Amino acid sequence: MTLAPWQSSVLERSVQALAEGRLGHAQLLVGPPTLGTLETARALGEMLLCTGASEQGLSQACGRCKSCLLLAAGSHPDWHEITFEDNPQGKKRSEITVDQLRALRDKLQLSAQLGVAVVAVIHPADAMNHSAANTLLKTLEEPQPGRYLLLVADSLSRLSATIRSRCQRTEFRLPTSVASLQWLQEQGVDAARAGSALQAARGNPGLALEWLQDEEILPLREQxxxxxxxxxxxxxxxxxxxxxxxxxxxxxxxxxxxxxxxxxxxxxxxxxxxxxxxxxxxxxxxxxxxxxxxxxxxxxxxxxxxxxxxxxxxxxx
Missing domain, CATH: 1.20.272 (Zinc Finger, Delta Prime; domain 3)
Incomplete structure (x- = not known):
């Protein structure tokens, strides 16, 4: 996974905290989805499960060990991702339900099948309903060694204060305009289009790139x-x-x-x-x-x- 500079810096700080024994069992990553909060959480989760990165002194998952290969195949037994499920009519729900969090709680009580760690990514965590949030809170209050909860949220205000207080929090901020323009150009966007799109996206480089890749969005905005x-x-x-x-x-x-x-x-x-x-x-x-x-x-x-x-x-x- 190739991360943007502002995502890599978050991951590197987390890896350093892990090496020094300061990484908490619950991490909360907050910010616009277009800044890569979910991608960064996944990269951190992969790092926590990787068995080759620490041996090679890497700050990202090695991509070659058994754990990384299972993750790439989508079959890692110690990786759990919680997001919107389909309802009985086959449509995506608009909230994360209590049944999902109860099932996750049961999985976290089991031993890691590969003996490294158990990682759960919940996104968007601010879409949990009240009962689901209460179930998560009980899990947060009873941490177990080698169990990591990575919460990804768009907005802090939709998460209860008790959940926020039990997580180590990282808030994603917009990069500087210079860094954003440089990154957009590294993605193959010419300077003029990058500047115009970045201005339209209010300084958000991820959103600017998303709009540039969809040929209808920026013309629609001008219209x-x-x-x-x-x-x-x-x-x-x-x-x-x-x-x-x-x-x-x-x-x-x-x-x-x-x-x-x-x-x-x-x-x-x-x-x-x-x-x-x-x-x-x-x-x-x-x-x-x-x-x-x-x-x-x-x-x-x-x-x-x-x-x-x-x-x-x-x-x-």
Whole structure:
């Protein structure tokens, strides 16, 4: 596994802590998925199970020992990954359930079959329901030697304080713009496109690369901005735009881009001294409404009517 520099630094610190006996049995990695929190957790888990890395002085799994080969084949008996399961209708659940955590608790009580360690990766850990979180808490309160829990979460606020307090926490921060641009160019992106995508992704290099690899995302973002600019000066019809957006399979991302654009406009107006308290508050309110609309897309509310109301408000700002 090839890790980005900011991921490698996290792994190296963890490996150093392991060598010095400071690595706790529960690790919590927090940050946007596009920064590679899950990939780093998996790399750490592989390292904990590897039998060749320490012998060779490596900071990553060797890739050649029996443990690494079993991991590559997806058949390592001491590796457990907990994430969303399918429900009886064959669709992915939106939460991690108590049954999953109870099954994991039972597995952690067994001896390591390869005699090294037992590793469990839970992602996203902040999607556990209340009962699942309580079951995990009991497991965290009764640590056993050679058992490692690696929790990956997007948001700390959705994890209980008691769970957070029982984990060693690593929060992923955005790399510097210089480091991000260098990394994007190392991925084969030319400097101009890398800079533009990084700005669009608000400094997140992983997200920028993801958008660059999908040829539709960045053009869609520009299209949303152009549409809102036109509506703001009385061009275009909110009802036509609402109908078009409502029919798009990219609607959640459209609304996210719309909210981002509103926030940019507010910040620019404040920086230029053009915003009054009233206008800044009005745009902030629209930003909140756009995000709330995105959250309601999975409900039975009429999408086209919600979006039409949202765009009418934008036209009147």
């Amino acid at each position: 949303v901005r152009t549409t809102l600019q036109a509506l703001a000066v009385g061009k275009g019809k909110p009802e036509e735009t609402a109908a078009k957006w409502a029919d798009s399979s990219q609607l959640p991302m459209i609304l996210e881009f719309a909210a981002d654009y509103a926030l940019e406009q507010q910040r620019a107006a404040i920086a230029n001294g053009e915003a009054t308290v009233k206008s800044a508050t009005t745009i902030a309110d629209w930003f909140d409404r756009a995000n709330q609309t995105r959250k309601l897309l999975s409900t039975t509310v009429r999408k086209d009517l919600m979006i039409y109301e949202l765009l009418l408000r934008w036209s009147s700002l």
